[in-house]
Amino acid sequence: MSDGIGGAFRARASSPPRRTIDVVNATLARRHAAERRFRLYGLAAIITGLAFLALLFVSTVAKGYGAFQQVYVAIDVFFDPEVLAPDGKRDPDTLNAADYGAIIKRALKAQFPDVQARQELRQLSALVSTGAAFDLRDRVRGEPSVIGTTERVWLPADDEVDTLLKGGADRNAPEAERSLADRQLAWVDRWSAEGRLEKRFNTRFFTGGDSGEPELAGIWGAVVGSFYMLLVTLLLSFPLGVAAAVYLEEFAPKNRWTDVIEVNINNLAAVPSIVFGLLGLAVFINFFGLPRSAPLVGGLVLTLMTLPTIIIASRAALQSVPPSIREAALGIGASQMQMVAHHVLPLALPGMLTGAIIGMARALGETAPLLMIGMVAFIVDIPRQITDPATALPVQIYLWADRPERAFAERTAAAILVLLLFLIVMNALAVILRKRFERRW
Amino acid sequence: MPPSLILVVLLALTAFAYYLGRVRAVAVAGGPRQISRLHSRPTYYGAFTALWCVLPALLVYSLWLAFEPTLVTHLVVAALPSDLGDLPKDQLTLVVNNIRNLVQGNIVSGEVNASLQAAAEHYRSLQATTHAALGVVTIGLACGGLALGWSRISPALRARNQVEIVARVFLVASSSLAIFTTIGIVLSVLFESIRFFRIVPVSDFLFGLSWSPQMAIRADQVGSSGAFGAVPLFAGTLLISGIAMLVAVPIGLMSAIYLSEYAGKRFRSVAKPLLEILAGIPTVVYGFFAALIVAPWVRQAGVAAGLDVASESALAAGLVMGIMIIPFVSSLSDDVINAVPQAMRDGSYALGATQAETIRRVVIPAALPGIVGGILLAVSRAIGETMIVVMAAGLSANLTANPLQAVTTVTVQIVTLLVGDQEFDSPKTLAAFALGLVLFVVTLILNVIALHVVRRYREQYE
Numbered sequence: 029m030s031d032g033i034g035g036a037f038r039a040r041a042s043s044p045p046r047r048t049i050d051v052v053n054a055t056l057a058r059r060h061a062a063e064r065r066f067r068l069y070g071l072a073a074i075i076t077g078l079a080f081l082a083l084l085f086v087s088t089v090a091k092g093y094g095a096f097q098q099v100y101v102a103i104d105v106f107f108d109p110e111v112l113a114p115d116g117k118r119d120p121d122t123l124n125a126a127d128y129g130a131i132i133k134r135a136l137k138a139q140f141p142d143v144q145a146r147q148e149l150r151q152l153s154a155l156v157s158t159g160a161a162f163d164l165r166d167r168v169r170g171e172p173s174v175i176g177t178t179e180r181v182w183l184p185a186d187d188e189v190d191t192l193l194k195g196g197a198d199r200n201a202p203e204a205e206r207s208l209a210d211r212q213l214a215w216v217d218r219w220s221a222e223g224r225l226e227k228r229f230n231t232r233f234f235t236g237g238d239s240g241e242p243e244l245a246g247i248w249g250a251v252v253g254s255f256y257m258l259l260v261t262l263l264l265s266f267p268l269g270v271a272a273a274v275y276l277e278e279f280a281p282k283n284r285w286t287d288v289i290e291v292n293i294n295n296l297a298a299v300p301s302i303v304f305g306l307l308g309l310a311v312f313i314n315f316f317g318l319p320r321s322a323p324l325v326g327g328l329v330l331t332l333m334t335l336p337t338i339i340i341a342s343r344a345a346l347q348s349v350p351p352s353i354r355e356a357a358l359g360i361g362a363s364q365m366q367m368v369a370h371h372v373l374p375l376a377l378p379g380m381l382t383g384a385i386i387g388m389a390r391a392l393g394e395t396a397p398l399l400m401i402g403m404v405a406f407i408v409d410i411p412r413q414i415t416d417p418a419t420a421l422p423v424q425i426y427l428w429a430d431r432p433e434r435a436f437a438e439r440t441a442a443a444i445l446v447l448l449l450f451l452i453v454m455n456a457l458a459v460i461l462r463k464r465f466e467r468r469w
Numbered sequence: 470m471p472p473s474l475i476l477v478v479l480l481a482l483t484a485f486a487y488y489l490g491r492v493r494a495v496a497v498a499g500g501p502r503q504i505s506r507l508h509s510r511p512t513y514y515g516a517f518t519a520l521w522c523v524l525p526a527l528l529v530y531s532l533w534l535a536f537e538p539t540l541v542t543h544l545v546v547a548a549l550p551s552d553l554g555d556l557p558k559d560q561l562t563l564v565v566n567n568i569r570n571l572v573q574g575n576i577v578s579g580e581v582n583a584s585l586q587a588a589a590e591h592y593r594s595l596q597a598t599t600h601a602a603l604g605v606v607t608i609g610l611a612c613g614g615l616a617l618g619w620s621r622i623s624p625a626l627r628a629r630n631q632v633e634i635v636a637r638v639f640l641v642a643s644s645s646l647a648i649f650t651t652i653g654i655v656l657s658v659l660f661e662s663i664r665f666f667r668i669v670p671v672s673d674f675l676f677g678l679s680w681s682p683q684m685a686i687r688a689d690q691v692g693s694s695g696a697f698g699a700v701p702l703f704a705g706t707l708l709i710s711g712i713a714m715l716v717a718v719p720i721g722l723m724s725a726i727y728l729s730e731y732a733g734k735r736f737r738s739v740a741k742p743l744l745e746i747l748a749g750i751p752t753v754v755y756g757f758f759a760a761l762i763v764a765p766w767v768r769q770a771g772v773a774a775g776l777d778v779a780s781e782s783a784l785a786a787g788l789v790m791g792i793m794i795i796p797f798v799s800s801l802s803d804d805v806i807n808a809v810p811q812a813m814r815d816g817s818y819a820l821g822a823t824q825a826e827t828i829r830r831v832v833i834p835a836a837l838p839g840i841v842g843g844i845l846l847a848v849s850r851a852i853g854e855t856m857i858v859v860m861a862a863g864l865s866a867n868l869t870a871n872p873l874q875a876v877t878t879v880t881v882q883i884v885t886l887l888v889g890d891q892e893f894d895s896p897k898t899l900a901a902f903a904l905g906l907v908l909f910v911v912t913l914i915l916n917v918i919a920l921h922v923v924r925r926y927r928e929q930y931e
Contacts, residue, residue, distance in 0.1 A: 292648055
């Protein structure tokens with residue numbers, strides 16, 4: 029490059045008279061090579077960016093798709109009336125309180141009669157999920173007539189068995205480094221030889237709350253928490269954001285105050301999200317005494333965060349409505365407020381909605397401020413109202429990513445896939461809305 | 470009557486008021502054919518009545534609910550038996566919390582004795598009383614307002630103007646909310662920070678070289694005196710952000726140049742949105758990616774090269790953060806490059822420059838202020854980024870410039886200090902707010918400068 033045009037001029041100044049065209053011709057090949065190189069750098073940069081994107085998606089899908097299936101084990105369970113209803117009563121309370129774990133243990137013992145030692149027995153029953161007892165309870169409560177019969181029941185296997193069968197664990201590692209002992213491997217192998225192991229669709233993952241056991245953990249609680257939060261955010265931030273945009277665009281006089289507001293909004297859009305979390309903690313929780321971990325507080329914090337986005341998008345939408353519409357309305361005697369409400373707003377609404385959806389999508393993925401207001405608690409129950417303690421989907425991902433069990437890494441990736449799916453749907457909605465209603469004036 | 474039910478009744482009354490007002494306006498005018506005798510259209514009379522019905526009632530309702538817990542707690546504490554009521558202040562707060570938990574049916578810390586149970590009962594009955602009173606007052610006010618608004622309807626009433634004034638007040642209030650948010654941020658962070666700086670001097674905080682916020686809970690505890698020198702955090706933040714910028718600036722800038730100067734329309738329409746997807750991915754996803762995929766990979770690569778790499782190295786976090794920031798740099802630079810007038814390029818071509826020479830010697834220098842502004846915005850983004858570093862960077866405050874070691878950042882420390890138990894009288898919790906203050910001030914300065922630069926630049930070419 030340094031020998032490019034500049035070089036040519038310098039060459040002309042030197043003593044033996046050389047024509048510029050000679051210098052140009054002499055350096056042209058090199059300059060063109062530089063041109064091609066430069067172009068290639070640009071292309072390489074884009075390809076690198078896209079490769080990162082592809083890597084992100086591929087690795088998440090590869091890690092996460094397994095969690096949509098769960099290994100189940102078939103066990104021949106004898107629904108012993110002695111254990112389930114010792115006094116002959118079969119009312120729901122007795123059936124709820126019965127010891128279903130004991131029934132599973134007996135069934136396992138019956139299947140492997142040579143297992144006698146206590147420790148071995150414990151290892152054996154560890155192969156079946158602790159949640160299997162709840163499945164049995166539901167089975168018996170749904171159909172009390174099974175009591176006294178033997179039935180082959182498919183029960184969720186423990187997460188270690190699950191990981192092993194999905195190829196996530198190395199069975200050739202020395203026993204001390206494995207989470208399953210040699211004995212347990214042998215039992216699992218026998219099950220699988222007998223066709224007692226099966227991968228089934230993991231409904232619990234979509235319908236359950238959080239749990240300490242990976243095979244029982246689900247995202248429904250987090251999804252509901254996120255939903256409540258977004259509901260609060262949407263109901264507050266959309267009207268407020270649109271109102272603010274309308275005032276700034278249509279009514280505000282051009283003075284210092286509106287200038288301050290404008291600069292403020294632009295700055296707020298760039299304030300780190302965690303600072304909003306600090307605000308929520310100090311103001312909503314400490315000052316107003318709202319409950320911690322509640323979707324209500326999360327929604328309020330996210331409202332303040334998404335307001336700038338919505339205001340900026342709404343102002344752009346208002347600006348794109350041509351002045352002739354306003355002049356026509358005013359010309360036939362509408363007041364300024366009527367002009368805005370009847371003519372400008374309806375025309376700008378699709379653009380505003382697009383902005384709102386994009387703002388909501390961003391709010392859905394936001395995690396840091398929610399950590400500040402205590403939405404990181406371990407919450408098993410599905411929240412039923414906006415003041416119940418809850419987590420949100422991204423927070424659940426953060427919590428799961430920290431857990432040591434390998435099966436949780438799989439579930440974390442699966443939860444990410446669900447989150448990304450929601451985001452894709454929301455963004456697609458915004459694009460469709462824009463394509464469908466966008467008007468060029 | 471639960472507050473939510475009161476609200477529903479209030480809304481129903483408002484709708485009814487709207488209907489009544491409309492009907493009355495038409496009647497006052499003398500039938501549907503005589504509407505032109507009215508000053509405003511009938512809907513405005515409806516809205517006028519509805520506003521009279523809902524506004525005073527809603528005001529009282531929200532004020533009542535805001536002050537009710539304080540009042541009820543005060544009454545309950547006053548009525549506590551002397552063994553509980555005379556406790557020191559911090560223990561009293563605990564008791565009050567327990568009573569509240571009992572009322573809400575939550576799990577209570579400590580055992581529940583009879584007097585606590587009685588207090589909870591008292592709380593519950595007081596709450597029931599105030600809620601009932603609230604219901605009576607609110608609905609009474611709503612009905613009164615309705616009647617007043619309704620009776621004022623006459624053909625000469627300037628209903629539209631009055632409704633529009635209310636609407637205007639709402640618009641102004643909404644647009645001021647941004648200001649109040651900023652004030653709220655500043656005040657909430659500032660107050661706790663001032664309390665923190667009373668315990669730990671500002672100079673120790675800003676220039677101290679050691680950070681270990683664990684405070685001794687008991688006096689005889691060893692090794693946890695608490696040191697609040699934030700320099701290692703600032704250094705860690707700068708290190709990780711620096712790595713991120715090293716990744717993001719070249720890739721982002723070159724992508725922007727290629728997209729705006731070389732790429733054809735079709736390629737651009739595909740590649741640009743794809744690249745911007747990177748900005749839409751939640752940061753927690755990047756955090757997962759950094760912690761579970763990139764960090765082990767960096768470690769393996771380092772070990773293979775014979776280097777000592779920490780499992781939570783700054784490099785992994787910085788790399789992934791850089792990927793996240795690529796679209797910020799690229800789309801901002803793209804805008805700026807597109808704003809450079811075509812005449813400048815044409816001039817350069819006319820002198821015989823190749824396209825690459827034109828870009829490097831004409832377009833980029835012309836766009837430089839805007840690009841720098843965009844990069845500053847990206848830096849502010851990197852400094853404030855939380856989830857990636859929380860998940861992939863370490864907790865130990867090392868003062869090092871080695872990207873292969875674990876460092877911690879300001880945001881990581883804010884999160885670790887505030888997640889879990891908080892005591893708003895210990896410097897450990899308050900330190901988080903001081904860090905928040907630093908973070909807010911630094912990002913604010915960066916943003917103001919960047920926005921100013923970008924704006925000036927735009928004006929230059931418009």
